[in-house]
Amino acid sequence: MIIDLTNCDREPIHIPGGIQSHGFLIAIDHKCHITYHSDNVNAYLKGAPANLLGEDVKIIEPYFDQQEPVSFIGQLITIGKVSGFEQINPFIIHIQGQPFHLIISISDDNYLLEFEPAASDHNNDIQKTIGRSISEMLADKNLQSLLNNSAVQVKNVIGFDRVMVYRFAPDGHGEVIAEAKNDNLPSWLGLHYPASDIPKQARELYKKNLTRLIANVNVLPSAIITSATQAATPLDLTCSHLRAVSPVHIQYLKNMGVQSSFSISLLYKQELWGLIACHNYTPRFIDYRSRESAKLIGQILSSALEFRQDEENQQTMERYKNAVDQLSRYMLKDDRIEDALTSHSPSLMDVVNADGAVLMLENHTIRLGETPDDDQLKDLLSWVKNNIVDSLYYTSNLSAVYPQAAPYKNTVSGLMVSTLSRELDEYVFWFKHEQVKTVNWAGNPNKPVELSPEGERILSPRNSFEVWSETVASTSVDWSNEEVKSVIRLRSEIAYALNQKAGAIRLLNEKLKQAYEELDTFSYTISHDLKNPLTAVKSYAQILMRDKTLSPQALKALSRINAGADKMNSMIGEVLDYSRIGRADLVFTEVETRTMIEEHAREIALIYEVDPTVVTIGNTPAIQGDRVMISQVFANIISNAIKYSRSSPDQRVTIDATENEQEVVYTVTDNGLGIDIKQLPRIFELFNRMDNVGDIEGTGVGLAIVKRIIEKHRGKIWVDSELGKGTTFYISFHK
CATH class of the missing domain: 3.30.450.20 (PAS domain)
Incomplete structure (x- = not known):
């Protein structure tokens, strides 16, 4: 090939x-x-x-x-x-x-x-030295010191000529961020390597096999033989320790002068964070037990990295959360929301790590920090209105998608924009400065193209590793997940504050109120009237299915009609529920929620055939609200938590609450599928379903109903989630 x-x-x-x-x-x-x-x-x-x-x-x-x-x-x-x-x-x-x-x-x-x-090519007793090495590694509290010392300890343990800690960037390329080497070798610290040096499928194998030894690049591999009947099915060596090496990678190592290599995977939340990459300039074999001991170093370093990274992320999230909470209090206390967001400390600038911000609200434009001038901002707003459809958009390279920003890229290379009201031109912009940096590559990252004798393009591994510098401009520091979640939360708080302050005026608009009620009644009527013909369709389909003379294809088609009618009937029922909420009067009482939550959890666990003990119920303070509607809220949220975490090996659902003088906040947390951060802003929209739910049953109405009920109670609901890790819903009720 x-x-x-x-x-x-x-x-x-x-x-x-x-x-x-x-x-x-x-x-x-x-x-x-x-x-x-x-x-x-x-x-x-x-x-x-x-x-x-x-x-x-x-x-x-x-x-x-x-x-x-x-x-x-x-x-x-x-x-x-x-x-x-x-x-x-x-x-x-x-x-x-x-x-x-x-x-x-x-x-x-x-x-x-x-x-x-069973014997290695070196005399070090790895198992005797491993304990001391791990102790010395974990003594470092600073992340960079931890990485530096880890490289030193691995080198002491396995005796390779060069040991590097190699971290992957989001685009797949890697950087040497720590190194221990023989004195006669040049340093590779800080060098970057293109993603193609360790292609995607190789990174996937590093997640499954946490160590990888290439003992001698000069020895030819031994072929695997099988019978003629098996020849069409090559043996999968994903879990093999002896698996042969790609000829391209062998040549790559030879071009570097490396004759033996050993790598230890570093994982962060089950994803490949980086490698401890070890090179030797003579052949070197490490036995299985020694490799397992070295793997333990990688696992402990991975745990330490995860702990320190989570600790750092948690501190960042707490800082942003405190800023949003304080802004929420300002908005409810101040007469003007725009003053609440811009005149105090913290301000809009503190919910993310930005160099400038612009608030467009109630026909006012207020600037904080460094921002584009009036004309630039006007053009940027026009571009956003014509090109951005999502309620939240962000980029770290604005001039790449909006070339008109190039003249002021020093001020604005990173942009995050939250749409409050497209019709009223109400937005929040955050800006980040350009961060010009020089990236030192180990050779030109663009692989040279060579031609085969037949004139076809073939892959040739790089044979030059001299430092090749590249200046990266027009980009800012990336927007982090913590910043995105903070802005989503702030947008929800602004919407809540706007509704609280403008609610009385907006409700006095009789035409809008009348139109809303008519639309609501229409949706109820048409949904109700659809039930009769739908019942007839289902009945006729069932009658026809009794006809023994029909072909299997016809029976299959009738079965699909029957199933489709059931699904449509379910959707009509949910639309009716959604429309009823708008017309229903609230009957406020003190709702003791514990029995209600326990019954829902027990019944839903039975429906989805999961062990009820996967649900942990903590604090359940009483709340003020309509008992029937509150029950519907908890039924929907608990059902989603159990349903979308069924495939988790260690399924967990936790229901808990905190309270203060003003509010009770319930949380429902699961460790299920999670939600892509780009889809979080649309999570409560009617008929909206996430891309990763597959064939799991649902109509996309439940969360829209929940949000409508909570808003009717003058409460708040928001969500925090990470794809593949789980979801937490927060529901706030006034006291």
Whole structure:
């Protein structure tokens, strides 16, 4: 296959068809018959047949020096299937007087048996030094010091010539952020490497196999052989320790002068944060136990990184949250909302890390910090109105999407805009300065194109690693997730304050009120009237389904009609509920919520066939409201939490509340699918469903109903979520 520059990310490195030849591999099926093996087996098992395919794995046992019990490999498989192979790996055997490790893992319908030397090429006793090294690593409280010391400790443990901590950027490229090396080597600290140096599929494998050893780039791999019937299904070596290396990567290492490499994955919230990348300029083999000890360093460093990063994120979130909370109090206390947002400390500037802000509200334009001038702002507003459809938009490179901003990129390279009312030209803008920086690349990041003899473009790994500098301009510091969530929360608080202050005036507008009521009545009437013909459609479909003469295709079509009628009936019911809320009068009482919440949790857990103990109910203070509507709110929110966390391995739903003199705030937290941060602003819109819910049942009406009920109670509801991690809904009730 010719690997060109456009398909490098699709190179199938998990099925390379070979292994590194410092060991050998045998794959067996569930009956312990050999289905694949490397072609170097008889180089280790002297006298063994060159072709073992189809044989019972017991055929290789006589070639081990110390006789294990008969069928001991089969017994190991049986034990591993029950307790996990990590409990038995590695198993010591001897071949011609030399100790070998047998490492067992799973590959689709096969078990991989990997045999590799049990002795490393160095004399360090990693397991004796690991404890001291970890203690010294964790002594550092500063993140950069932790990274620097981690590189030093890993070098002390495995003895490689160069050890680097390599961090991935959001676009996939990497940077060396810490380093420990031999004195005679040049420093690579601060160098950047393009994303194509470690392509996407390689990064995915680093998440599954936390260590990766390339023992000797100069030794040819051993091919994996199989039967003709199996040849169309290459052996998946994702979990293999001996997996052969892409020829492109081998050449890449040779171009660097590296003859052996070892990497340890660093994860943050199950995603690849970076690598501890180790290079040696002579061949070097590290045995399995030593690699596992080194992996422990990576896991502990990952935990430390996650703890420190979470601690930093939490401090940032608390700072932004306190600013939004204070602004909310100002808005309810001050006569003019624009003064509340701009005349105090904290102000609009403090809900994000911005250099300037502009508030356009109630026909006033108020500037804070450094902002575009009047003409520039007018043009920017026009561009936003004509091009931005989302209620929240942000970029760190404004001139790339709006070239007219180039003349004032020093002031505005980063833009975040929250739309309050497009019709009234009410917006909040935040700006970040340009941050010019020089990026030092290890060679030109643009891979050169070479042509094959046939004139086709082929991939050639870089062979020049001299420092290549690039100046990056017209960009600002990226907007963080914490800033995005802060602005979403502030937008909700501004909307609430506007409704509180302008509600009386707006409700006096009889035409608007009349139009609203007529529309509400219309939606109720048409939804109600649709039920009769829909019932008729469903009944006729059911009658026809009883006709035994109909073909299977016709019965299938009638079944779909029946299911569609049920779904439409459910949607009509929810639309009726939504319209009733507008007409219903509230009956305020003190609602004791605990029994209500417990009943909902129990019933919903039964519906979705989950263990009721996954729901933890904490503090449940009483609230003032309409009992029926409040019950509907909790039913919807708890149902979503249980429904969208069912696929989580350790499903958890927590319901709790806090209170002060002014309000009671309930929280419902799950560890389910989560919501993409870009979709958070639309979460309460009617018929809006998230992209990641797949085939999970729902109509997108429930949260719209909840929001309408909460607003009718003059309360507030907002959400915090992270995709793949879970969601928390906050519901605030006045006392």
